[in-house]
Amino acid sequence: MSEKPSSLFVLWVLVERDLRTLLKSPWILINRTAFFLIQLFVFAVLVTKLATSLGFNYFDFYSVGAVVSTITSIAFIIGEDLFEEEELGLLDYLLSLPFGHSLFVIGRALGGAVRGLIYVTPMMVLVAYLDGYFSVAGVAGSLLVIFVLATGISGLSITLAMLIRNANRFDIVIALAELATVRVSAAIYPLAYIPKVLQPAATYSPVTSTSDIVRAIFLPGYSAGSYEVVVLLLFVAVFFGLGAAFLFRKLEGGRFE
Amino acid sequence: MIQFKDVTKSFKNVDAVKGVSCEIQDREIFGLLGPNGAGKTTLIMTMATVYNPTRGEVFVDGHSASANPDEVKALIGISFQDPKYDRILSAREILEWHAKVTGVDKGVREKRIDEVLAKFGLAGEARKRTWTLSGGTKKKIENAKVFVQRPKVAVFDEPTAYLDVPSRLMVWDMISELRDEGSTVVLATNMMDEADRMSDRVGIMSRGEMVQVGEPGRLKGSLKGRDIIELKLEAVVPELTTEVSKVEEVREARYEGDVLKIVLTNGRGLLPHMINVVTAKGGKVQSVNLKEPSLEDVFLHYTGMKLS
Numbered sequence: 001m002s003e004k005p006s007s008l009f010v011l012w013v014l015v016e017r018d019l020r021t022l023l024k025s026p027w028i029l030i031n032r033t034a035f036f037l038i039q040l041f042v043f044a045v046l047v048t049k050l051a052t053s054l055g056f057n058y059f060d061f062y063s064v065g066a067v068v069s070t071i072t073s074i075a076f077i078i079g080e081d082l083f084e085e086e087e088l089g090l091l092d093y094l095l096s097l098p099f100g101h102s103l104f105v106i107g108r109a110l111g112g113a114v115r116g117l118i119y120v121t122p123m124m125v126l127v128a129y130l131d132g133y134f135s136v137a138g139v140a141g142s143l144l145v146i147f148v149l150a151t152g153i154s155g156l157s158i159t160l161a162m163l164i165r166n167a168n169r170f171d172i173v174i175a176l177a178e179l180a181t182v183r184v185s186a187a188i189y190p191l192a193y194i195p196k197v198l199q200p201a202a203t204y205s206p207v208t209s210t211s212d213i214v215r216a217i218f219l220p221g222y223s224a225g226s227y228e229v230v231v232l233l234l235f236v237a238v239f240f241g242l243g244a245a246f247l248f249r250k251l252e253g254g255r256f257e
Numbered sequence: 258m259i260q261f262k263d264v265t266k267s268f269k270n271v272d273a274v275k276g277v278s279c280e281i282q283d284r285e286i287f288g289l290l291g292p293n294g295a296g297k298t299t300l301i302m303t304m305a306t307v308y309n310p311t312r313g314e315v316f317v318d319g320h321s322a323s324a325n326p327d328e329v330k331a332l333i334g335i336s337f338q339d340p341k342y343d344r345i346l347s348a349r350e351i352l353e354w355h356a357k358v359t360g361v362d363k364g365v366r367e368k369r370i371d372e373v374l375a376k377f378g379l380a381g382e383a384r385k386r387t388w389t390l391s392g393g394t395k396k397k398i399e400n401a402k403v404f405v406q407r408p409k410v411a412v413f414d415e416p417t418a419y420l421d422v423p424s425r426l427m428v429w430d431m432i433s434e435l436r437d438e439g440s441t442v443v444l445a446t447n448m449m450d451e452a453d454r455m456s457d458r459v460g461i462m463s464r465g466e467m468v469q470v471g472e473p474g475r476l477k478g479s480l481k482g483r484d485i486i487e488l489k490l491e492a493v494v495p496e497l498t499t500e501v502s503k504v505e506e507v508r509e510a511r512y513e514g515d516v517l518k519i520v521l522t523n524g525r526g527l528l529p530h531m532i533n534v535v536t537a538k539g540g541k542v543q544s545v546n547l548k549e550p551s552l553e554d555v556f557l558h559y560t561g562m563k564l565s
Binding site for chain 1: 307
């Protein structure tokens with residue numbers, strides 16, 4: 001007979017499952033990396049040439065924003081995973097395993113964030129190197145900030161999945177949400193160049209805050225303060241909490257009945 | 258012991274399980290019989306805490322499934338009807354992960370996985386992604402999860418679906434071994450031969466209700482007067498139906514083609530006498546067939562439905 005495993009061990013095993021499936025899907029990793037590299041070396045290089053006349057190093061600005069945008073997109077996948085797990089009946093299996101629903105919820109959100117982190121770590125290292133400001137502490141600090149954002153985005157994705165409940169509708173909403181979250185932010189263009197009507201939303205965007213914090217870590221001339229940290233943490237607290245609460249409630253009621 | 262106390266589970270307006278009450282004893286193999294849609298899987302999922310009962314309560318080893326779900330889940334291992342695992346992973350990876358998450362001791366994990374893979378003849382395919390494997394092999398991997406886990410309560414939902422005959426026999430042996438090692442086994446099936454062969458007791462489910470619980474032998478014995486003697490005759494002798502019906506134990510006698518069918522009590526004991534009666538009246542018996550009530554008949558009797 002077997003013994004009930006500890007909570008920490010269960011959390012690790014749940015995250016490990018995400019990592020195992022990730023490592024078995026190298027094409028997704030290659031696809032995302034290729035997309036990132038093309039954006040960086042074609043799009044960013046071209047626009048940098050245009051922006052240089054304005055006395056602005058767009059490449060440095062964009063490269064950090066591209067990493068933040070990538071992890072945002074990846075963290076949104078968790079909602080799709082939940083629908084897929086439900087469709088394949090995997091959720092029944094996972095919920096029958098010897099751990100509580102709350103651990104399951106935390107494990108899934110953390111697993112999504114860790115998976116995203118693994119995707120973007122090489123990108124972050126490359127960006128730090130290309131920008132000419134590589135340091136182990138800088139990369140580690142940036143990844144920590146990015147990880148915090150990813151947990152919040154995972155929470156947002158889970159919240160949307162729980163509210164929408166229909167996989168097809170979710171696909172559409174999540175595509176729009178991802179577009180809005182990345183585009184209405186200062187991840188890939190400066191706040192000042194965003195249409196005025198969108199500037200308030202972009203100012204309060206956690207993606208903007210994360211991009212600003214990471215730029216402040218790496219790039220000279222950029223700064224971030226407690227305001228950005230508060231926006232980011234508030235976003236994470238609200239959506240990680242909401243996502244966890246919605247999913248937990250759904251599971252307690254008997255999964256996606 | 259597992260106790261179901263007036264368990265009802267509804268999905269929207271549909272009662273998938275209706276007021277089920279029964280007990281499953283420690284170390285017994287309990288066959289849960291019923292056609293698809295009878296509520297077997299829903300009842301299992303309620304026991305496993307995946308669903309909360311709409312009404313009633315399930316207790317496993319004294320723990321309430323509603324109040325202490327974590328305690329209950331720690332005791333249960335389920336082999337699902339349709340394989341449920343990440344199909345991008347290999348059989349070995351699936352079993353390793355399942356063993357870890359269910360708390361199988363690290364010291365015995367690999368050995369058990371190797372043993373179970375070898376028993377199922379999967380050692381050669383253990384590192385292939387499972388989506389590339391056949392339906393039968395996927396089902397074996399689903400069963401293997403429970404055999405690696407060796408839980409206190411092992412649940413098998415249609416464990417031999419998609420399996421060939423040798424594999425079915427092996428799974429039955431392995432389930433019996435599991436019980437002998439101390440596990441309680443819940444075996445949900447719609448195969449009568451499987452339930453009859455494996456179960457210490459069976460519960461018959463129909464339209465969400467548990468309509469009968471008992472030992473297969475006793476349930477079959479409860480259908481007294483339902484033995485059938487079939488006598489194939491060289492030629493039909495019409496008056497034989499009347500003549501045979503004069504025997505007290507005979508409930509019915511009729512011809513189906515050139516076969517005289519006699520429904521009676523104690524067919525085995527009265528068979529020689531019946532042949533004598535028929536022969537005395539000029540009937541020439543070419544072959545004899547005695548049918549005693551099967552679990553299928555029991556099912557038909559209590560539910561009014563044929564299982565297959």
